[in-house]
Amino acid sequence: MAAKKEQIREAAVSVIAEVGYHTATTDKIAAEAGVAIGTIYNYFRSKEEILEYIYLVELEKRRKFFKNLGTSDLDVLGKLRSLLQMHFAEVKNNPTVGQILVRERHLADKGPENAIREFVQGVPLAIQSLLDQAVETGEIRKCDTKIVSHALFGAVEAVVRTAVFSEEGQERDEILDGAAGELVALVADGIKAK
Amino acid sequence: MAAKKEQIREAAVSVIAEVGYHTATTDKIAAEAGVAIGTIYNYFRSKEEILEYIYLVELEKRRKFFKNLGTSDLDVLGKLRSLLQMHFAEVKNNPTVGQILVRERHLADKGPENAIREFVQGVPLAIQSLLDQAVETGEIRKCDTKIVSHALFGAVEAVVRTAVFSEEGQERDEILDGAAGELVALVADGIKAK
Amino acid sequence: MAAKKEQIREAAVSVIAEVGYHTATTDKIAAEAGVAIGTIYNYFRSKEEILEYIYLVELEKRRKFFKNLGTSDLDVLGKLRSLLQMHFAEVKNNPTVGQILVRERHLADKGPENAIREFVQGVPLAIQSLLDQAVETGEIRKCDTKIVSHALFGAVEAVVRTAVFSEEGQERDEILDGAAGELVALVADGIKAK
Amino acid sequence: MAAKKEQIREAAVSVIAEVGYHTATTDKIAAEAGVAIGTIYNYFRSKEEILEYIYLVELEKRRKFFKNLGTSDLDVLGKLRSLLQMHFAEVKNNPTVGQILVRERHLADKGPENAIREFVQGVPLAIQSLLDQAVETGEIRKCDTKIVSHALFGAVEAVVRTAVFSEEGQERDEILDGAAGELVALVADGIKAK
DNA sequence: AATGAATGAGGGTTCATTCAT
């Protein structure tokens, strides 16, 4: 059953979101998943691989979405808003995963190849490729797209962090619902009064 | 001698920046500082407190700067640029500290009171207070200043991260030199072609 | 099918010879045998019993040979040489088994009754009984036959070890081919120049 | 205190001799030594290194003895007898160490450099160098000194094994007291009646 | 103030064995 792998992933999300990756023990994860410790190791080679898998699942969602985005006829800012909306919607739907995404990203440099790093580097790269196209078409002004894409990704992370660690569920949803629009507006037209 | 505390702080910065807080051991820090392990505990109550102290030192620099900023006659965007310039200059001067600031911020929720949390929440709050004033004076349009301030802070962190973990020292300095202007321009006027 | 038991035994010989009993896992043995792990337990009660069975198979060969030896009309040294030749020939034919015989003999004291112990104690005992007869008939001088038989067995083991763990197959065969004669000559006539 | 390393070594000898290296746990060794588990790791890098150290201590004794032997004016068989007497005396004095020497020698191939391997290969090599000299001087007949030295070493191991695992202490001492002479006589003059 | 040996709770991982299919 690959269902069991999913079962363990969800338990791990729950435990890691609550106490953090480092404090999360395999015992706790196993207990939360309702399996024996050994069972975890039938599906993952190590505790670290569980975390990587969590990131991988999210990465795949973004990759798939981004791929479809390529075929859409939105302009670049439209595509960007779409990507952000998708991301914030995912986080709204799965706030615990969101907590992990922003809190454990620092573990990106454990091994050589690594799903965490692919996430935290790959997503900005995707944004950068969008911006590069838009500069080409003249839709946006010339700028350092590497810096801007990373800045944008960092802004998104910060907003997610603010949302998923806010005490009240209501505030969380309000932030996430409005965030994509707010961010795109900010980046698109700036903050100055007109 | 308070000089010894500084000596330990610097050693800790060096070790933590290199291997990360979790992998950094008190043995390594003591060795780097050229003192015995026990000596560390004459100046810090715990390993965690060392990290907090590192954040505290940086926090105080920002607080002092921000306080002086209040007396200046710059407009809000000018103040913002000034704050960012100061931050990027500090990081340029002390890239290892920069690495720590962006990589260990996830430890903000260890204890109840906590210099790390004060840094990662206090700095955005300072930004937010700037923005709130500017909305008041009409210098900038109405917006969700909480979101915007966090987003801005996240963008700064992401840029710092990109810089301090870039392989070449030259690229690092280029990013940091240009970052404040790039970010303020982005936030001020947006990204659209005119 | 008793063929399957043999199939598992051979796989176990292969795996244990390569990595040692302790490092050999039931997974590896099952994989090497091309059966499921559970199947192993239809033929053996435990991993240990597999090793015992390996020793038992070898023990039976020696027992049978020794029994036939009793009906031969060789003198004692002739019988001894014959026994050693048989042993070295077996090892030459099955070097991996030889590796196991000398490397896992230390597991003789796991349970109460135990084929490994029967091997490492029974074979010296058989030699001792030969020697005792020869002392009786005056063919050899009086000596502590217990010590001598164990010493002889130890010498044989050491030679086997040298052979089966030598890098080159050719050297291995040379040692094994000459070993019986060399050992019997040594024990029979000593090492002194005449 | 280097005394603590010795204290741990002795505890390890006691525990490993009783239950075998693999079954010996670091907990048991620490308890036997009267120290905390962590203390063990202040003196040894791993459990394996403790075993290596046990062999190393014994190896050094033999090395030193062998070095002095070089300056003596005994003939080769005299030197050989002397070496064996020394070894059996050591084992008599420290039967538990003897048990380990013969029972854990199979762990010689764990890492690249390894005190166990140095012992089980180095001692036969020393014997071989003795024999090679004696062949040169004509004191003993030409023979395959590699085989003979290994055979001799194996014989010694077997006798030690017989002694240290015999139930009664008295029998053990009798074997060890007579063993060197018995073995040298066997190897020197053979076993045939004259 | 400085030292550093001693501490021991805690955690990730292994793997022989079982048993429902």
Next chain:
DNA sequence: AATGAATGAACCCTCATTCAT
């Protein structure tokens, strides 16, 4: 008879912290 996912006791090792000197 064959299967192989599930099990969980067991074990090695780490490292922040203490405290006697």
